[in-house]
Amino acid sequence: MKIADLYIRVSTDEQAEKGYSQRDQEERLKRYCEFNDIKVRKIIHEDHSAKTFNRPAWEILLSDLKKTKGKFSDLILFTKWDRFSRNAGDAYQMISILRRLGIEPQAIEQPLDLSIPENKLMLAIYLSTPEVENDRRALNVINGMRKARKEGRWMASAPVGYKNITTEDGKKMIVPREPEATLMKNGFETISLGIHSTEQVWKALRVEGLKCCKNNFLVAMRNPVYCGKIFIPKYKDEQSALVPGIHQGLVSEQLFYKVQDIMDGRSKHGPKGAKISSTDQLPLRGFLLCSRCTRILTGSASKGRGRYYSYYHCSSACGCRYKADIVNKAIVNRLKDFIPKPGTDEVCLLVVNEMYQNDFSELGESRKELVEKIDALNIKVRNARELLLKRDFDSNDYRIIKTECEEEIVDLEKKLFEISAPKVNIDLELKKAAKVLVNLCSFYQGAETPLKRTIIGSIFPEKLSFNGKEHRTARLNNLVSLISHISSELPDKKKWTNDVKTCLPTWVGPPGLEPGTKRL
Secondary structure, eight states, rough: OOEEEEEEOOOSHHHHHSSSHHHHHHHHHHHHHHHHEEEEEEEEEEOOOOSOOOHHHHHHHHHHHHTTTTTSSSSESSSSHHHOOOOOHHHHHHHHHHHTOOOOOEEESOOOOTSEEEEHHHHHHHHHHHHHHHHHHHHHHHHHHHHHHTTTTSSSSSTTTTEEOOOTTEEEEEEEEEOOOHHHHHHHHHTTTSSOOOOOOOOHHHHHHHOOHHHHHHHHTTOOOGGGGEEEOOOBBOOOOEEEOSSSOSHHHHHHHHHHHHHHTOTTTOOOOGGSSOOOOTTTTEEETTTOOOOOOOEEEEEEESSSEEEEOOOOTOEEEEHHHHHHHHHHHHGGGGGGOHHHHHHHHHHHHHHHHHHHHHHHHHHHHHHHHHHHHHHHHHHHHHHHHHHHHHHHHHHHHHHHHHHHHHHHHHHHHTTOOOOOOOOOHHHHHHHHHHHHHHHHHHHHHHHHHHHHHHHOSOEEEOOOSSESSOOOOOHHHHHHHHHHHOOOOOOOOSSOOOSSOOOOOOSSSSOOOOOO
């Protein structure tokens, strides 16, 4: 008498609890064993998908069979081959493993004698048919979801501040949920001010009652669903796109994109360096790189016997640590290098004013070129429309040309708006700046911490590296570099220089066997 294990599978735990498929399979398998005089050793119930063999009950069964090496079982019976697997490649591999253990898998409603080579063709059909059905079903789901997104529907769990509902006609959509919706709107408005970082805003909203982790909040701030748009990802030949949603947006598009610019560091309202909070003892926090591991140094204060001592230190295990007093004094000494020498400030004023005037004259020429390009594009669209009316032009080609021209016109008009700032007289502002530059060290030492950080950020566009004695950086602000260059081109009269031209050398070599010649 042969011994068999009965394998009964459904796709989900819901089908196992509420459906009748498992009971039906068990009944048919027992009837088959009774009719064919087969002894049932155990019955295995599974409620996982058959896309792979990573199924809990199957892994337990396979482990048991490997331990016993098939001594207590001859068959694994199931109703159909799709109960065994829905992946042809994995199924062939598993069949090979079972046959090496001396166990024959068999479907009672689709019986095959695998010792006959031709039956393997039928096995391939039985195994590939469910796989094709799965792929077709998945493709239909993808196409259906993309179509729904193109219609402006949100096809997922509702984001923070929204909830999923079903309308009277059976369609699903999202609507604002209070008070989360108001809190998210306040979050966008606060970040748009450029005063606080996103983490600080998130912490404040958490105190007010927002139930959202930090990562989800950062993802939400990037989600265009909050300005009433639905994002359609790229798929095959279709490009990604944003379409108007049928739901209500919480913020305007202008506010949403302003927040994106601030989070990306492109906005003037939210420079990346200015968001780092800093105390009076640690004005350079966030500007310094670790000299050992190149991470950004942070700062903190340690309590001593009588007072607190501030340090700049690395957050990693490299152990980089500097006293704040030494670092702060070193930056003051570094600023001395940018103070122009007497008389150089007037030259700097003339050079900067001339550069400013030249830039605006170039902007005037570029403005004229932009207007000409916009007019040319409008003429191109008008000519294409006339050809379309004369039926000398295909409607699809006209639509493509019109779309491309309109997109280019929008970009050109944006550039035109950016260079339309009025020309102003900057003489007074330059004189104030020169006065600050001449007294840069004293001005820096007397300034508040936010102003100190602004000064450092304006001079050094990249992070500073402190080696324990002095500060170094890879690049200076272009204007500061220009001032330093002008100052270096006008050096003071060096000591030991001779105004009288002579062919005699000023210095000679060190004394040798005879006394050396003295300096002239």
